[in-house]
Amino acid sequence: MAVVQARTASSAFLRAAGRLGFVGAFGLSASMRVAALAAVGLELSGHCAPALHLDVAAAVPNLRHLEYFHDHVRIESMLFDGVASPTAGGVLRPDRSAPGHGLTFKTADANPYLVAAGG
Structure with a gap:
């Protein structure tokens, strides 16, 4: 089973250290393509929404x-x-x-935060 170590880090530091950040907003397939491109010696960091991006x-x-x-x-x-x-x-x-x-x-828990379109 895959395991992810949860750590807090600065994206600026990661860029400076020659690492890439990714957000799984484009889906699993796109994230995996980015990982394959970065496999030439770069490490990837998952940014934001850890519950959503854990599987990616x-x-x-x-x-x-x-x-x-x-x-x-x-x-x-x-x-x-x-x-x-x-x-x-x-x-x-995961x-x-x-x-x-x-x-x-x-x-039901999200309804109190609902904002009407345009306002």
Whole structure:
């Protein structure tokens, strides 16, 4: 099973150190293509939304780390069921028993934050 070590890091530092950051916004396939291109000696870092990007990060062979910021995790936990929690050692493991990324949107919990279009 793939395991991701959760660490907080500065993207500026990662760029300066010759590493790339990725956000899985373009999906698993695009993230894996970026990882393959970077496999020539670069490491990748997962940025933002650790619950959403955990599965993508765990599938990247040249992963350095997945950022784990309290504010992102707090918001993800407020709005989604299925958010992974790190072990005492800071390890995150994808839930392989759930389909896809394993997250379920909490519509009722999100409704108070709904903003009408254009306003």
